[in-house]
Amino acid sequence: MTAIGSVAAAAFAILYGIDLVTSRPPSHGGGRLLDYLFFDANYITDAVPSLGGMIAAVLGIVITVVSIVVQLSASRFHGVATMFLRDRTNLGVMGFYVIACVCGVMVSLSLRADFVPRTTVVGMMVATMVGLVLMAPYFAYVFWFLEPTNIISRIRAEAVSTAAEGSGRASDRRCEEAQARVVSAMEELTDISSNSISGKDKIIASRAVDALKDFAVEYVTSLKKEAASRWFDLGPGIRENPDFVAMEAESRRDLVERRTWVEWKVMRQYLGIYSEALATMPDINYLIAIDTRYIGEAAAAQDDDELIELTFRFMNSYLRATLNARNVRTAYNVFNQYRQLVEAMMRKGHGKAAAAAVQHMKYYGHVSYDMKLSFVTETVAYDMGTLCEVAHEIGLEEHDEILETFLELDRATSRRSQERALKGVRKAQVKLAAYYLAADDRDRARLIYHDMEHDPPDRLIAIREELERVETKDFWEII
Structure with a gap:
């Protein structure tokens, strides 16, 4: 805006200076600037009303353009109009135009034949110039404001600030209102992600998913420990939410006792997406x-055992949905994140949670075997190894x-009808035995030996030959 105004002022000054030099108009004394501001009462009455009309016309243009683009954006993202009208910049600009219009009306009625309010007229002239110059930068701000990525960032930031306010020492009423606004923000981000998936807009969908994760991680690491106990109750503002209504009363009580309704709601949105x-x-x-793993790692860093368990429950739900869809590639990638989450539990001292998660991995390995998804079964075996x-x-x-x-993984795959899956599990176990031998841990290597000693010799020979042919750790395809 400054640049535009400066260019306009410079252009006028140059042209006006040329006129002063070439035309040499009579001076009223006090310099050329005062000459310019010496408004003639006989002619100023024609110019002043046009200032008010001009600023009103600009206001009409601004309102027309803004209403169109906001409505278009609101058709994709619910709540944008409310967010737009709460923004201080938008309120300030609209307020400026309205005030300038009102002042224009008042100035036009203040002129008399024997009196020109020069200071008021100059102020109105400046306001009109600012309104004209402000129009283009304000349009740029509106388009920036309505960019999907900025809308998502703003929703996340408002959710964090609302949670901070509601979980602090706010009154019961404000706490309940904050809970409702936080849930609304989560669902708004979910709607953005779902609409983007329907429209094949992967970038926006990814940003919305990440925003949910960013909110959850910041809540877990910065707000949860300091939150007041009433924050963890299901207030009337969220008790009627369909996700909570659909739960059994005992499950809702568990959420309250475990203090996990916020994280549960985030990951419930994830499950729908x-x-x-x-x-x-x-x-x-x-x-x-990936984002669910980040939430689990944040829970481990805060020693939040209830949230760790909840995170694994949702990861298990992802695996179940993936296997039901027989989506091998997605199962491979989800198991990769699952393994990394279990590793994080191990390294941060949550061994019991890690051991329980490995039991779940074994279960889904058996499920994938029963569904004849041998590649998934092999993936589970190598991850467990x-x-x-x-x-x-x-x-x-x-x-x-x-x-x-891990050694129980092959128990349910003892039928020879799926030899490929069983060989894959055994190869992973042989690989682990080789690691133990290299680490001079013969006792554990011997456990694997005893587990395999009754296998048919032809299978063991085939496994050895396949392993000896391996020359690189990388699979020959991109998974």
């Missing part, structure tokens, strides 16, 4: 698994329990 994206935009599924290596590396107390679970 996950189901929508499973068939059309698998990259969003990968991102949801990697976790055993990590447990050995850090000296985890639950190491033997995790190893025992």
